[in-house]
Amino acid sequence: MDIRKCILLSLLVIALVVPALAGVQFLYGKPEMSAVISGTNEFSPGVETPLAIVVSNSGTNPIMEVDPTKITPQDPPNLAKLVKVGLESGDAPVEIKSDPQMLGDIPGGVSKPVTFVVKFDKNAKASTYDLPLTLTYQYVDWNEQEKGSTILQTDYRTKTETISLPVTVKSDVNLEVEQVETEHLNVGTEGYLKLVLKNVGDEHAGKAVAKLVPDANGPLVPTDGSVYIGAFNPGDVTTCVFKVSTSKDAEPQTYPLKVVVEYEKANGEKGTSDTEVVGVPVGGKIDFTIVSTASTVHPGQKATIEVTYKNSGSAMAYNAQARISAVDPFTSNDDTAYLGDLAPGESAVARYTVSVDKEATLKNYGLDSEVRYRDALDNSQISDTMKLTVDVVKAEGLGAVMSNPIVIAAVLAVLIGAGYYIVRARKSK
Structure with a gap:
């Protein structure tokens, strides 16, 4: 290898090594901040929605100096440090429901998202409004290093700038x-x-x-x-x-x-x-109660019981019909009674014919009763089930005598004999 090639190789090695060891300083540069709404910027009146915003730093460092005697600064001049973002309503008919937010450092060429919750007024008029977005951050103002010193002094400047974000309130039916x-x-x-x-x-x-x-x-x-x-x-x-x-x-x-x-x-x-x-x-429901006292019947007899129903609800009941459910020891072929139209507070009497088994136990019985009626819109309704009290008691006096089978047989025998005597007397004449 000749001497010229050796010199060129040495120079190449020096060129590759020196920049890596030398101090690098940017002589010019600063942050260039911008912000845009991500997605649609059209909203309806009265809507509450998250508003996504993208904050970008497009600042560059166009001039760089390499000096082996200088220290490389910690932050480049186009770095936006400790970025704080706040959104305001300005003159727009909107309420900002989120507090200012910290985004940290944003280097040049980098974007960061931030979201604010906003609510547009219910009576907002259709138009385009500007929402002020305030950015507060720090950036390098100057660096200073005395000759021969290993100390680098950096001064930062705080900057606040406002960016207008246009939003449109759509024409809508409010x-x-x-x-x-x-x-x-x-x-x-x-x-x-x-x-x-x-x-x-x-x-x-x-x-x-x-x-x-x-x-x-x-x-x-x-x-x-x-x-x-x-x-x-x-x-x-x-x-x-x-x-x-x-x-x-x-x-x-x-x-x-x-x-x-x-x-x-x-x-x-x-x-x-x-x-x-x-x-x-919503008003109170239509309801019925039984306001009459218990009915009394006797074993082995047929009886008519009377029941008084009252509309204790808050609305009119139309075409009301009451019914009972006859269970042992009762039977009935007449278990439904018409009550008619009943206003709140009005009452009506129902009459039922029931037969009582002769072997019925003497006690109080509860029969289920309900009222079917129609509401104001002619819908069929059924009341809650009510309990109708019926007392089965032993017959007394003439009723007890007439309910005795022996007495009944004797009376029948007398009637038959009397009838026979009358017929014979007529024939003899």
């Missing part, structure tokens, strides 16, 4: 319930729910349909839960009447129920309004 009324809606029955709805949004809706949304765990069940509205333009007010049934296990109180409007936008797209929750008052 639903407002102006009035809630019920009719004949009681525990265990079906009734009407009347809602007065207003479109306080900006969307000109067509083919609109109002719908009730039941609560899976609630006692209210829509039996006719859709009402066609048609055109439902901004400012329009419409009255919708729904049929709703109430569980028998409910209590007389106010229960929540949701209502929503589905419609067609001017461009043909399908749309759904915000969901409104309304309080639906």
